[in-house]
Amino acid sequence: MTMTDKTPGLYIHVPFCRSKCPYCDFYSMPVNTELKEKYIAATAGILSSLEQKFNTVYFGGGSPDMLGEENIAYLLGLVNRTEDAEITVECNPSGTGCEKRSFDFGVLSGAGVNRISLGLQSAVDTERRQLGRTAGIKEAGTAVKKIQEAGIDNISLDVMLGIPGQTEESLRTTLEYCVNSGAKHISAYMLKIEEGTYFHKVADKLNLPGEDEVCDMYLAASEFLRQNGFLHYEISNFALPGYESRHNLKYWHCEEYEGIGPSAHSFMHGKRYCYPRDISSYIEGKPPVYDSDGADPKEYIMLALRLSEGLVYDRFRQRFSKEVPDKMIEYALLLEKNGLARVTDKQFNLTPEGFLVSNTAILNLIGLL
Numbered sequence: 001m002t003m004t005d006k007t008p009g010l011y012i013h014v015p016f017c018r019s020k021c022p023y024c025d026f027y028s029m030p031v032n033t034e035l036k037e038k039y040i041a042a043t044a045g046i047l048s049s050l051e052q053k054f055n056t057v058y059f060g061g062g063s064p065d066m067l068g069e070e071n072i073a074y075l076l077g078l079v080n081r082t083e084d085a086e087i088t089v090e091c092n093p094s095g096t097g098c099e100k101r102s103f104d105f106g107v108l109s110g111a112g113v114n115r116i117s118l119g120l121q122s123a124v125d126t127e128r129r130q131l132g133r134t135a136g137i138k139e140a141g142t143a144v145k146k147i148q149e150a151g152i153d154n155i156s157l158d159v160m161l162g163i164p165g166q167t168e169e170s171l172r173t174t175l176e177y178c179v180n181s182g183a184k185h186i187s188a189y190m191l192k193i194e195e196g197t198y199f200h201k202v203a204d205k206l207n208l209p210g211e212d213e214v215c216d217m218y219l220a221a222s223e224f225l226r227q228n229g230f231l232h233y234e235i236s237n238f239a240l241p242g243y244e245s246r247h248n249l250k251y252w253h254c255e256e257y258e259g260i261g262p263s264a265h266s267f268m269h270g271k272r273y274c275y276p277r278d279i280s281s282y283i284e285g286k287p288p289v290y291d292s293d294g295a296d297p298k299e300y301i302m303l304a305l306r307l308s309e310g311l312v313y314d315r316f317r318q319r320f321s322k323e324v325p326d327k328m329i330e331y332a333l334l335l336e337k338n339g340l341a342r343v344t345d346k347q348f349n350l351t352p353e354g355f356l357v358s359n360t361a362i363l364n365l366i367g368l369l
Ligand code: SF4
Pocket: 016, 017, 018, 019, 020, 021, 024, 025, 026, 028, 061, 062, 063, 092, 119
């Protein structure tokens, strides 16, 4: 996990969903056969033109399973990748665990997919319904079983904290489900009410748990998962040892990645680019636009402090040819006195309690650069 890697990752954004979840502000839309074919043709054209080799590939969305397993396999076949590449596909239980629809994970595994990220969100059906999820825990369980039967053991489950009506007890039910399912990785995100979403419009009427309650849930989740052998390796991510997401670690380590698909971001050759949130321009072949130069010391520190390994002084020195300022370490020592950080002579990092106030702590720290 601590190794840095020069081989870039590849992210492919698939912007299609069956319906819009009421809290979601990702770029996604319903799809018909014609749109899907045009998207696949545009994406295949870009993939075929890339000369670069990748050691992680991540199909994210949206719901990439909506492309169908054969199309995912086709696109993956066009990717120039290393033999040991980590290849992840995000899947929705309503598309892959529903017994009426057949989704063959064997096709994905045969094509080289070795990691599935499943949008569980909650193991409690009333909570899943609050989030607009049509599939229940039965379909999620079927999807997990089908993935495992296809020989893919590296399963990541998404869990949400702060769902309307959720309690610490119901969250515990979800986490126990995750641990017992054999998942190797769990992403636990707090629900954010984003502008422009349906939840934003009706926020006052949602039975949302209070802020303190959600913080307690977060700390309880961290403790429970750590007791069950998971490493709390990033603010919102937990993994059994060796199962940390290699692709996502590239983002947090400020390593390079190519992003393809409408709204996808890239960081290549020291510059950040993104495709506009516009499927028409993507299908027409418009290139991504320059966003900014990336990975300056501030950004590097912001991302490093999301990780439990924190800011490693040697690596900062190697990358920027300068020392982590003493003032910053002094501030980290203050955080440590309050149980919010750990400081050694090699690095400092935030604790789970520190992660809860990471926005303020990190802003204060980078203000000392
Ligand atoms: S399935 Fe995911 S991407 Fe699609 S609308 Fe729901 S939350 Fe958004």
